[in-house]
Amino acid sequence: xxxxxxxxxxxxxxxxxxxxxxxxxxxxxxxxxxxxxxxxxxxxxxxxxxxxxxxxxxxxxxxxxxxxxxxxxxxxxxxxxxxxxxxxxxxxxxxxxxxxxxx
Numbered sequence: 001x002x003x004x005x006x007x008x009x010x011x012x013x014x015x016x017x018x019x020x021x022x023x024x025x026x027x028x029x030x031x032x033x034x035x036x037x038x039x040x041x042x043x044x045x046x047x048x049x050x051x052x053x054x055x056x057x058x059x060x061x062x063x064x065x066x067x068x069x070x071x072x073x074x075x076x077x078x079x080x081x082x083x084x085x086x087x088x089x090x091x092x093x094x095x096x097x098x099x100x101x102x103x
Contacts, residue, residue: 027055028071034078035070042066043086044100048074062086063100 028049042064049059049071059071060079072079 028057028059028061030071031057031059031073032070035072039064039070040082040085043082045090046083046086065100 043062044065045063047061047063049055049057049061051058057071058074060074060083061069061071062082063069072082
C-alpha cells in the first residue's frame with residue numbers, strides 16, 4: 001500500500017514538472033537601451049508586457065519585420081515616440097500587419 005502511494009506521488013511530481021515546462025511564458029528579462037535608427041525603421045509592431053503571472057518586468061516588446069523582438073522600458077521617451085510612430089504607420093498601411101504578423 002505504501003509503495004503505491006509513493007509511486008503515485010512520484011508520478012504526480014514528474015507530471016507537474018513536465019506541465020510547468022509547457023506553460024513557459026515569453027517574458028522580457030531585461031531592457032534594451034537606445035536602439036539604432038536603422039533598427040527602428042524595421043519595427044512593424046509591438047505588444048505590452050504587464051507585470052503579472054510569470055513576467056516580472058513591465059515592458060514594451062517591439063517586433064521587427066524579420067521576426068526578431070526587443071524589450072524596452074515603457075517610460076522611456078524614445079519608446080513612447082516609437083510607439084506613436086508605429087501606430088501612425090499601421091493606421092496608414094494596413095498591409096504592415098500582414099508583414100509583421102499578429103502582435
